[in-house]
Amino acid sequence: MKKAILDRIEDGKAVFLIEPNHTEWLVNQEELDSSIKEGDVVTISETNEIMKHPQETDEMKKRIAEKLERLRGKN
Template sequence: MKSNKYTLDRVEGELAVFLKYPSETETLHISTSELDEGVKEGDIVLISIENDIYKVERLVENTANQREKVQGLLEKLKNQRK
């Protein structure tokens, strides 16, 4: 079974667009019907592929850490403008 981390970048109609984490240079498109209801844009997930079936697991701690890091960078930028 192959597994990789991805970030849910956006939803376009019936497709969820994921960017491979952390480089965000590769994309993966999955039908939104294969996602759990709790997965939302910006979430970091572990996607496993077996027999053309996707299993998407939300990585809550990774997502929270990334959001804190981004928030810190935004605060730093705001403070530089003052």
């Protein structure tokens, strides 16, 4: 099982960044569950089933927001 983040959707393709190297993996947008949005953390099974992880997504977004706040405080 691989962990990934949905980076973007462009030209009908969902572009996932696979951890840890951020290797791109493309999926046709129509094959993607409509609840999965850009920035979501997912796992990809051996059969390419994509499962959303809302708690990990929330934790990641919180860490990013905290880093941005610290950076803003330095300026």
